[in-house]
Amino acid sequence: MAKKNAFYAQSGGVTAVINASACGVIETARQNKDKIGKVYAGRNGIIGALTEDLIDTSKESARNITALRHTPGGAFGSCRYKLKGIDESRAQYERLIDVFKAHNIGYFFYNGGGDSQDTAHKVSQISEELGYPITCVGIPKTVDNDLPMTDNCPGFGSVAKYIAVSTREAAYDVASMAKTSTKIFVMEVMGRHAGWIAAAAGLAKEEEADAPHIILFPEVPFDKDRFLKRVNSTVKKHGYCVIVVSEGVKYKTGKFLTDSGTKDAFGHAQLGGVAPFLANMITTELGHKHHWAVADYLQRSARHIASKTDVDQAYALGKAAVEMALKGKNAVMPIIIRTSNKPYRWKIGEAALADVANVEKMMPKNFISRNGFEITDACREYLAPLIQGEDYPPYKNGLPQYARMKNAAVPKKLKKRFRI
Numbered sequence: 001m002a003k004k005n006a007f008y009a010q011s012g013g014v015t016a017v018i019n020a021s022a023c024g025v026i027e028t029a030r031q032n033k034d035k036i037g038k039v040y041a042g043r044n045g046i047i048g049a050l051t052e053d054l055i056d057t058s059k060e061s062a063r064n065i066t067a068l069r070h071t072p073g074g075a076f077g078s079c080r081y082k083l084k085g086i087d088e089s090r091a092q093y094e095r096l097i098d099v100f101k102a103h104n105i106g107y108f109f110y111n112g113g114g115d116s117q118d119t120a121h122k123v124s125q126i127s128e129e130l131g132y133p134i135t136c137v138g139i140p141k142t143v144d145n146d147l148p149m150t151d152n153c154p155g156f157g158s159v160a161k162y163i164a165v166s167t168r169e170a171a172y173d174v175a176s177m178a179k180t181s182t183k184i185f186v187m188e189v190m191g192r193h194a195g196w197i198a199a200a201a202g203l204a205k206e207e208e209a210d211a212p213h214i215i216l217f218p219e220v221p222f223d224k225d226r227f228l229k230r231v232n233s234t235v236k237k238h239g240y241c242v243i244v245v246s247e248g249v250k251y252k253t254g255k256f257l258t259d260s261g262t263k264d265a266f267g268h269a270q271l272g273g274v275a276p277f278l279a280n281m282i283t284t285e286l287g288h289k290h291h292w293a294v295a296d297y298l299q300r301s302a303r304h305i306a307s308k309t310d311v312d313q314a315y316a317l318g319k320a321a322v323e324m325a326l327k328g329k330n331a332v333m334p335i336i337i338r339t340s341n342k343p344y345r346w347k348i349g350e351a352a353l354a355d356v357a358n359v360e361k362m363m364p365k366n367f368i369s370r371n372g373f374e375i376t377d378a379c380r381e382y383l384a385p386l387i388q389g390e391d392y393p394p395y396k397n398g399l400p401q402y403a404r405m406k407n408a409a410v411p412k413k414l415k416k417r418f419r420i
Helices: 018-031 046-050 062-070 090-102 114-129 156-177 196-204 224-238 274-286 296-301 308-326 377-387
Strands: 004-010 036-042 054-056 105-112 135-140 184-189 214-216 241-246 259-263 269-271 290-294 332-340 345-352
Touching (some): 018 105, 046 054, 046 090, 156 296, 196 377, 214 224, 224 241, 224 274, 241 274, 308 332, 308 377
Parallel strands (some): 004 105, 135 332, 184 290
Antiparallel strands (some): 259 269
C-alpha cells in the first residue's frame, strides 16, 4: 500500500510563531519519509480541504521550510471558519473525508485554538464513523493563551514580550513629556475573555513608580469611579499614568465596554475601540491630555522581537504532533508541561482533544492583585520565563528576511466542487 500523506492547516488569527510549528511538522515528516508520503497544506486553512485547494509542500526546498521557523503570519493562509456540529452539517465532514480519500491522506494536523481543536476532534469522530481512518492531532496556537490543559500556548510568549517591551518604551516617552503635554497613555491589547496579554504588560513594572500603573482585565468588572480615582491619584503621585487595557473589559452586567454589536466568523463579539473610549473618558472627567494606541496586528506579527522560548516551543509541538501520529495516537494534542520555574524547564505532554475543545482558560484569581489593577508575584513568576531569549530573523538592508513560499497547487481529483 502507498504511504499515507498528511494534511496540515492553520486556523484562526495567526501568530509570530505559528510557522515554526509548521516547520516542525514538515521537517519531522520529511525525516520519516519511510512512513509518511507528502505533506499537503490547506490553502486558507480548513477551507483548503473543503474546496480541495491543497498545497504541495514537497515542492519547497529544505532551506525554505527551515526559514518558516523565523517567518511571521500564516505561510499557507489561515481562516476564521468554524465547522458546525456533525449532525448539523454532515455534508462538510463527508466532503473532508472525500478529499482525504482522493489524496490518500491518513494524517490530519490542525494548528489553532479551541475552535480548531473542536474541529480536529469532530474530524476524528466522523472518520471513524465513515470507515476511513484519519489520525487527527491538534497543534495548539493562540496568542490569547486561553487553551486548557497546556501550561501556555505558542504565540503568547512573543506577544507577551512585545507588549511588555512596548509598554516600557512608551512609558519613557510619556514621562518625558508629562510636565507640559501628555499625561495619559492608554494601550489596548487583545484578549476577549482572558487577560493574559494585558497581564504581560505588568512585566515592565519593576519598581512601584514604573509603568504600567493600571492594567484592566476582562476577569475584573470595570468600575468607572474606582478607575478614575486611580488614574487621578497616579497622575498626582507620578506626573503621568500608563494604562494597558484588554479589549474584552466588561461592566458588572457582563456587557463589553465597547461592543460593536457584530460577530466574527466563530460567533464571537467583534471588539475594539476600548482605548479611545477610556482615553476620552479620562479627558472629559479629569481634563488630562491623552494619547492612545491599539496594538492590534502588530502584537501578534512582531517576529523581529519574538521570544526564543516561544519559538522553541512552537517548533517542538509541531514536531511532537507528527511523532504522536506515527505512534498511532489519535484525537490528541501535544501540550507544554512546566516542570520547574527556577530554572525554567518544560517538556511535551499530551491531552485528549475532547478535553481541550471549546474550553477557555481564564487568569487565576491569585494572578491579579487585590485592587484589581496589577499582577501579583505569582503571575510574574509564571509569565517571566515565557518571554525569555531572543531569536532574531536574518536581516538584509536593515529589514528582516522572511520565507517566500511557492505554495504550488496539488491537482484536483474530485469532479464535484464545494462551495463555502
